[in-house]
Amino acid sequence: MPAGGKPTVRSRRFGHRMQRHRVSAGFDQSQAAEFIHGSRSKISRMEDGITTARPAEVLLLLDRYGVTDERERGHLVWLAKNSGHRGWWLNFPELSESYRDHISLEDDATFIREWQTVLIPGLLQTAAYAERTAALAPRSLTPKVVAQFVKVREERQAKIEEGGTGYAAIIWEPVVSLPLVPATVHREQLEHLLRAGKRSNVSIQVLPVSAGVKAGISYPFSSFSFDSQPTVEAVAIDNLRGSSILEAMDDLTAYASAFDRLRSEALSPDASARLIRRVLRSGKEEAS
Known part of the structure; x- marks a missing residue:
C-alpha cells in the first residue's frame, strides 16, 4: 500500500483504472467487495488510491469485470505491486511534492506530449540552459539547490535519450527566437534541439506566432500515456508552485484535443528544424 496511507500517483492511477472497469461492467462498490470477500470501504x-490490493484480488476483480486484455491486466497488477515504489527522485528532498508527482508520471510514461510557451521543455534543456533559467524562478535559489535541479533535469532526460519513451514537444516561436539566456547558452540550446529532433522517438515542432490565436494558446502542460496506445491518462499543468495533476476524464479529453489543435497548426518537424537553423544563422551574423 502507499506509504503512510497517502495516495501516490501510481496508486491513484491504479484506483481510477479499476473504478472505470467496475463502472463499465455495471457493478457498484458493494458488489465488487463481495467478489473478494471484502468491504465496500476497501473498494x-x-x-x-489510499490503498491497493493484492495481485490475486486484482485479477479476481478483473475477471468479474470482464477485463481479458492481458496487457491491461498485467499493467494493473504491476501498478498494485509498485504503488509505493521509491523512485530516484525521492533522493532529492528539496523537490516539491507536485514536482515529484510530475517526475513519477514521466518515469512510467510510454508517451509524453508537452506544450511550452516560455522556456525550452525541461526534457530538452542543456545543463547550461537549465542553470541559467533557474535564476528566473519566483523564489531565490542557492547555488547548491540550482546544481541539484540541474542534476534532476539530467536524470529526467535519461529515459528519452535511451529511447524508452515517445516524446512530442510543441514550442511557441518566441521561446526559440527571443532568448531569455545569454546568446552563447541559447545557441548551444538550439543546437541541442536540432540533435534531439533527429532521435526516432522524439518529435519537436515550433508553433509560429501567426498561428497562435487559431491554435488556441494555453498555459504550458504535459500529457502522459502509460500503455502501447497514446491515450492520454494524466495531465500536468505548470504553475508558480510546481505542477497540478489532472486525471478526470473530461480534463484528459480537453487537453488531448488542445494538443492536437496545437500540433495541427505548428510547423512540421522538418520545417521547425529549418526555422531553428535560421535563428541560429541570424544569431551568428549579429555576433560577427
Whole structure:
C-alpha cells in the first residue's frame, strides 16, 4: 500500500483504472467487495488510491469485470505491486511534492506530449540552459539547490535519450527566437534541439506566432500515456508552485484535443528544424 496511507500517483492511477472497469461492467462498490470477500470501504479506499490490493484480488476483480486484455491486466497488477515504489527522485528532498508527482508520471510514461510557451521543455534543456533559467524562478535559489535541479533535469532526460519513451514537444516561436539566456547558452540550446529532433522517438515542432490565436494558446502542460496506445491518462499543468495533476476524464479529453489543435497548426518537424537553423544563422551574423 502507499506509504503512510497517502495516495501516490501510481496508486491513484491504479484506483481510477479499476473504478472505470467496475463502472463499465455495471457493478457498484458493494458488489465488487463481495467478489473478494471484502468491504465496500476497501473498494472505495482502493479506488481513491489510499490503498491497493493484492495481485490475486486484482485479477479476481478483473475477471468479474470482464477485463481479458492481458496487457491491461498485467499493467494493473504491476501498478498494485509498485504503488509505493521509491523512485530516484525521492533522493532529492528539496523537490516539491507536485514536482515529484510530475517526475513519477514521466518515469512510467510510454508517451509524453508537452506544450511550452516560455522556456525550452525541461526534457530538452542543456545543463547550461537549465542553470541559467533557474535564476528566473519566483523564489531565490542557492547555488547548491540550482546544481541539484540541474542534476534532476539530467536524470529526467535519461529515459528519452535511451529511447524508452515517445516524446512530442510543441514550442511557441518566441521561446526559440527571443532568448531569455545569454546568446552563447541559447545557441548551444538550439543546437541541442536540432540533435534531439533527429532521435526516432522524439518529435519537436515550433508553433509560429501567426498561428497562435487559431491554435488556441494555453498555459504550458504535459500529457502522459502509460500503455502501447497514446491515450492520454494524466495531465500536468505548470504553475508558480510546481505542477497540478489532472486525471478526470473530461480534463484528459480537453487537453488531448488542445494538443492536437496545437500540433495541427505548428510547423512540421522538418520545417521547425529549418526555422531553428535560421535563428541560429541570424544569431551568428549579429555576433560577427
